[in-house]
Amino acid sequence: MSELRLSGVSKVYPNGVRAVSDVDLNIADGELLVLVGPSGCGKSTLLRMIAGLEDVTEGVVEIDGRIVNAETPRERDIAMVFQNYALYPHMTVRKNIGYSLRLGKVPRDEAAQRIEDTAALLELTDLLDRKPGALSGGQRQRVAMGRAIVRKPAAFLMDEPLSNLDARLRVQMRAEIIRLQRSLGTTTVYVTHDQVEAMTMGSRVAVLRDGLLQQVESPQVLYDHPDNLFVAAFIGSPSMNLYQGRIERTSTTARAVFGAHSFPLQDQWTEGDGSGGNDGREVIVGIRPEWLVEQTRDNADLPSVRVRVELVEALGSELVAHTTIEAAGAEIDTPELAEGHVSESSDGAPCLARLSPRSRVAVGETIDLAINHPSVHLFDAETERALRPDRDR
Amino acid sequence: MVFLAPATVIYSVFMVYPLLDSLRRSFFDDDGNFAGLDNYNTLFGNPTFADRFWDALGHNFQFFAFHMVLQNPIGLLLAVLLTVQSVRGLNIYRTIVFLPTTLSVVIVGFIWRLILSPIWGVTETVGIDTPLLGESRTVLPTLSLISVWQWVGIPMIFFYAVLIAIPKDLIEASRVDGAGSWQVFRDITFPLILPMLGIISILTYIGNFNAFDLIYQVKGVVAGPDFASDIMGTFFYRTFFGASGTTGSPAMGATVASVMFLIILAGVLLYMFGWQRRVTTYEL
Ligand SMILES: Nc1ncnc2c1ncn2[C@@H]1O[C@H](COP(=O)(O)OP(=O)(O)O)[C@@H](O)[C@H]1O
Ligand SMILES: [Mg+2]
Numbered sequence: 001m002s003e004l005r006l007s008g009v010s011k012v013y014p015n016g017v018r019a020v021s022d023v024d025l026n027i028a029d030g031e032l033l034v035l036v037g038p039s040g041c042g043k044s045t046l047l048r049m050i051a052g053l054e055d056v057t058e059g060v061v062e063i064d065g066r067i068v069n070a071e072t073p074r075e076r077d078i079a080m081v082f083q084n085y086a087l088y089p090h091m092t093v094r095k096n097i098g099y100s101l102r103l104g105k106v107p108r109d110e111a112a113q114r115i116e117d118t119a120a121l122l123e124l125t126d127l128l129d130r131k132p133g134a135l136s137g138g139q140r141q142r143v144a145m146g147r148a149i150v151r152k153p154a155a156f157l158m159d160e161p162l163s164n165l166d167a168r169l170r171v172q173m174r175a176e177i178i179r180l181q182r183s184l185g186t187t188t189v190y191v192t193h194d195q196v197e198a199m200t201m202g203s204r205v206a207v208l209r210d211g212l213l214q215q216v217e218s219p220q221v222l223y224d225h226p227d228n229l230f231v232a233a234f235i236g237s238p239s240m241n242l243y244q245g246r247i248e249r250t251s252t253t254a255r256a257v258f259g260a261h262s263f264p265l266q267d268q269w270t271e272g273d274g275s276g277g278n279d280g281r282e283v284i285v286g287i288r289p290e291w292l293v294e295q296t297r298d299n300a301d302l303p304s305v306r307v308r309v310e311l312v313e314a315l316g317s318e319l320v321a322h323t324t325i326e327a328a329g330a331e332i333d334t335p336e337l338a339e340g341h342v343s344e345s346s347d348g349a350p351c352l353a354r355l356s357p358r359s360r361v362a363v364g365e366t367i368d369l370a371i372n373h374p375s376v377h378l379f380d381a382e383t384e385r386a387l388r389p390d391r392d393r
Numbered sequence: 394m395v396f397l398a399p400a401t402v403i404y405s406v407f408m409v410y411p412l413l414d415s416l417r418r419s420f421f422d423d424d425g426n427f428a429g430l431d432n433y434n435t436l437f438g439n440p441t442f443a444d445r446f447w448d449a450l451g452h453n454f455q456f457f458a459f460h461m462v463l464q465n466p467i468g469l470l471l472a473v474l475l476t477v478q479s480v481r482g483l484n485i486y487r488t489i490v491f492l493p494t495t496l497s498v499v500i501v502g503f504i505w506r507l508i509l510s511p512i513w514g515v516t517e518t519v520g521i522d523t524p525l526l527g528e529s530r531t532v533l534p535t536l537s538l539i540s541v542w543q544w545v546g547i548p549m550i551f552f553y554a555v556l557i558a559i560p561k562d563l564i565e566a567s568r569v570d571g572a573g574s575w576q577v578f579r580d581i582t583f584p585l586i587l588p589m590l591g592i593i594s595i596l597t598y599i600g601n602f603n604a605f606d607l608i609y610q611v612k613g614v615v616a617g618p619d620f621a622s623d624i625m626g627t628f629f630y631r632t633f634f635g636a637s638g639t640t641g642s643p644a645m646g647a648t649v650a651s652v653m654f655l656i657i658l659a660g661v662l663l664y665m666f667g668w669q670r671r672v673t674t675y676e677l
Binding site for chain 2: 073131
């Protein structure tokens with residue numbers, strides 16, 4: 001049970017790749033922190049620096065106030081679960097789980113007991129004498145977990161431990177890991193590239209992009225108040241619709257204008273020093289797909305956008321409409337975020353809407369969608385930072 | 394089956410037939426009359442043959458032992474060093490170590506005869522005043538070492554190929570589990586290269602019975618001094634073709650060849666049933 005603290009941690013690989021830049025992160029005793037980001041953003045590198053598998057180029061890694069930069073993995077007493085499980089193929093499950101105990105010179109009886117207990121906890125008891133080659137993916141995953149748990153380490157580090165499992169098993173193991181982590185109360189850093197997984201698992205989620213920490217918050221805060229354009233686009237599925245726009249103010253009104261559309265802004269945007277600092281300010285407007293609803297007589301007073309329906313995915317519980325909107329889309333240079341969108345056509349930008357399953361929208365139609373939300377997200381077009389009326393007006 | 398037929402035919406004609414024919418000829422005398430086990434009785438009963446035979450066989454096992462104790466562990470050590478990422482110019486080292494294997498034995502023998510020559514070799518400058526290739530006490534170890542020097546690149550490359558196939562994850566997992574370098578090697582790396590160790594051992598065993606060229610090149614068929622460097626290969630050569638005044642006997646040659654075949658076969662069977670069945674190769 002331990003607290004992890006990273007201060008100004010950077011990693012530059014010998015080939016010059018700067019994989020992690022100046023990361024400050026505290027993980028409280030017993031906390032489950034999820035580290036999420038697109039692949040190649042430096043998640044594994046950061047985790048491996050905590051484990052002691054990779055030298056820290058700059059900064060300090062502390063475990064319980066003890067600086068461990070120079071310590072070997074064995075001295076750090078941290079357990080790691082690898083993406084490919086990394087089970088020792090020539091050892092039985094029992095020996096795999098017990099290997100750390102053998103190295104740690106834990107007395108034979110105690111080791112045997114701890115292996116049994118761990119196996120029971122993970123329902124591996126019947127598999128103890130098998131070799132990894134004779135196990136299914138899910139079973140291997142549990143052995144990898146067991147190898148970490150049996151040690152009662154200061155912390156668990158998990159590097160995309162579920163990404164090799166099929167979807168159903170993944171959801172099941174997610175819950176299992178949360179349950180184990182809660183009951184053991186061991187400080188855990190969980191790495192994933194899957195934002196849905198991050199949102200469901202973490203009490204706090206740290207978003208990493210190109211080695212830079214973007215925001216560390218609870219899932220709800222990340223979703224409601226993304227600090228910047230990247231977090232806004234990365235968190236949420238399908239991801240936020242983003243358009244280039246501009247703030248237009250008068251003394252009494254303020255609106256965010258994007259393409260042929262506009263959205264009235266809260267009163268705060270109209271107040272201020274009268275210098276009109278935000279008037280004409282270039283922004284990026286963010287609208288969550290779930291805010292969009294079919295415009296009806298009941299919500300005719302809501303601001304709306306006109307879109308052309310290109311594709312409709314009926315998912316049963318909801319209906320995802322891929323449409324194009326007359327506006328200029330905002331580019332984010334992270335390829336994964338683009339997936340699921342209709343490719344941009346000359347006459348507009350893609351707009352995704354999560355509609356009620358009973359919506360009657362047909363491909364090819366032009367329809368009005370109401371924005372059923374009191375506000376839209378605004379980001380500075382230059383810095384990509386979120387604009388808040390209290391701060392940026 | 395149809396597709397295998399040509400290969401089977403070619404293999405039979407060039408491999409199996411000569412082998413069987415040589416076995417057959419060991420039961421006939423030089424004039425082609427059936428001789429039963431006479432040739433074998435001569436080989437094991439007649440001191441002129443038997444002494445030479447047992448000597449040569451003993452030398453073969455010494456030669457083998459040198460390779461097992463030196464060549465293969467050194468090859469493994471070099472391979473392990475090659476996998477250390479932080480060393481610069483690894484490819485150069487790999488090439489240098491592998492280079493001698495590509496040289497003709499004629500050249501290797503020649504080079505080492507020059508180096509070890511008591512007259513103008515370098516041994517004297519380093520303080521060795523025995524003619525290493527000239528004394529019966531030292532000739533076989535010296536030849537073994539030359540052979541080790543020449544061939545150490547082979548086990549190195551074999552081990553290297555296996556080592557780089559071990560996923561880095563496994564090594565890292567064991568380090569996180571608390572293993573130091575030696576424990577990683579003992580508990581993870583070594584068990585995973587054990588199958589290759591078996592393959593290399595059996596290749597060494599077979600190769601050692603076929604080691605004829607180096608000794609022939611350096612010491613000639615008489616394998617002097619006083620047969621101190623005589624191995625099965627040279628013994629067979631003298632028996633079959635004759636040497637220094639004695640006439641050769643194809644029948645006796647065939648007998649020696651057959652016995653050699655049986656010794657190699659015994660080793661291979663031991664490997665297949667005693668080792669291969671027990672040592673599993675793991676999918677990594
Ligand atoms: N050993 C290494 N040497 C050089 N560059 C590396 C090494 N490992 C990772 N990188 C680079 O560092 C960046 C971050 O990698 P990684 O931490 O594995 O990302 P993630 O786990 O988020 O996918 C990538 O650009 C990757 O190419
Ligand atoms: Mg990774």
